[in-house]
Amino acid sequence: MGKTLASAAGANYVRLLRAYGTVMAAVLIIVVFSVLSPSSFATVDNAINISRQISFLVLIAIGATLVMAVGEFDLSVGSMASFGGVAAALLAVKGYPLAVVFLVTLGAALAIGFVNGWIVTRFKVLSFITTLAMGTILGGLNFRLTGGATVFENIPDSFRYLGQTSVAGIPLLSIIMLLATVLFWYVMAHTPFGRKLYAIGGNESASRVAGVRVAINKNAAFALCAAMAALTGILMASRLGSAHPNGGEGLFLQAYAAAFIGMTSFKEGVPNIWGTFVGAAIIGILANGLTILQVPTYMQDIITGCIIVAAVLLQKMGRPQA
Numbered sequence: 001m002g003k004t005l006a007s008a009a010g011a012n013y014v015r016l017l018r019a020y021g022t023v024m025a026a027v028l029i030i031v032v033f034s035v036l037s038p039s040s041f042a043t044v045d046n047a048i049n050i051s052r053q054i055s056f057l058v059l060i061a062i063g064a065t066l067v068m069a070v071g072e073f074d075l076s077v078g079s080m081a082s083f084g085g086v087a088a089a090l091l092a093v094k095g096y097p098l099a100v101v102f103l104v105t106l107g108a109a110l111a112i113g114f115v116n117g118w119i120v121t122r123f124k125v126l127s128f129i130t131t132l133a134m135g136t137i138l139g140g141l142n143f144r145l146t147g148g149a150t151v152f153e154n155i156p157d158s159f160r161y162l163g164q165t166s167v168a169g170i171p172l173l174s175i176i177m178l179l180a181t182v183l184f185w186y187v188m189a190h191t192p193f194g195r196k197l198y199a200i201g202g203n204e205s206a207s208r209v210a211g212v213r214v215a216i217n218k219n220a221a222f223a224l225c226a227a228m229a230a231l232t233g234i235l236m237a238s239r240l241g242s243a244h245p246n247g248g249e250g251l252f253l254q255a256y257a258a259a260f261i262g263m264t265s266f267k268e269g270v271p272n273i274w275g276t277f278v279g280a281a282i283i284g285i286l287a288n289g290l291t292i293l294q295v296p297t298y299m300q301d302i303i304t305g306c307i308i309v310a311a312v313l314l315q316k317m318g319r320p321q322a
Contacts, residue, residue, distance in 0.1 A: 021264065022282070023278055037293060046292075048170065048171065049288070052174055053287070054177070054283070055173040055174055056173075056236055057255065058277055060251050061256075062228050062273060063077060063228030064258075065272070066188075066224050066228075067225045069201045069271045070197050070200045070221045072218065073256075074131045075128060076229075078250070080135070080230055081236065081247070081248025081251055082244070082245055082247050082248040082249060085234060085243035085244070085247050086142050086145050087104070088102070089151040089152075089155060089242070090145060090146075090243075093154050095156075098161075105234055106230055106234075114219050116130055117222030142245035145245075146245045152242035152243075161238070162238045163235055163241075173239065181274070184273045188272065197221055198270070254280075257283060258280040259271055261308060262276035262280075
């Protein structure tokens with residue numbers, strides 16, 4: 001009897017660790033940096049700075065999470081973010097109103113994402129190949145639009161507003177990030193569309209038999225992923241007051257790292273929005289804390305990679321073996 005109770009308690013402990021271990025790790029990282037550098041890391045200003053820094057990563061990673069939910073990958077998100085920044089900056093320089101800048105850029109991104117999904121679903125081409133090719137096309141288009149140069153001259157103040165403004169001391173970028181996280185969490189957790197995406201990712205054939213329109217829902221996931229990447233690029237250009245043809249490339253691997261770390265949180269083994277948020281926060285906090293401690297960049301990469309591997313191992317721990 002005693003052994004049974006001990007076994008049940010152990011199983012509950014492992015289940016709790018697997019569900020919330022990543023959140024615990026994030027708290028532990030914050031505590032460690034706070035102890036090592038209380039005057040620089042553990043401040044309100046630095047917390048606000050971190051929230052601003054991770055806003056781009058959270059937004060682009062949300063899009064990646066949507067595509068992962070249907071069992072696919074979009075390798076063009078980095079190039080799409082660059083395209084969003086370049087297209088928006090060029091339109092702003094030409095004097096178009098901010099609403100037109102957003103509508104045209106996001107509309108183009110939705111169309112490109114839909115094309116990704118259409119090729120994958122209509123012709124059964126692997127999403128790796130399709131989106132890798134689309135990313136290459138977008139990379140070339142970005143250089144064609146900019147001539148390989150950074151767009152920064154004559155960018156109007158109205159375009160810089162979103163990226164450089166704060167509301168009651170909180171960066172507008174951080175507010176947009178939180179609103180987007182809550183919105184997509186609600187969509188994925190509480191709407192028929194979200195449930196269909198998870199159903200497709202769980203068993204596409206069974207979903208089709210159950211009446212789910214697999215192709216149109218997958219296309220929508222790819223389109224939303226592209227739109228979120230483009231939105232990230234727009235906000236980056238707004239924050240920096242410039243747009244580079246390769247400006248979003250650095251976010252590609254980090255976006256998927258955040259999504260994979262997020263799969264160890266809340267919904268075990270399943271891409272989920274809050275898990276992705278936690279994953280992005282861990283990456284951002286690590287980068288911020290290690291920079292404050294003046295750790296060399298190469299060591300930051302090594303430590304971040306180790307954290308990702310540890311998160312995956314944590315998620316695997318205690319799972320029944322197939």
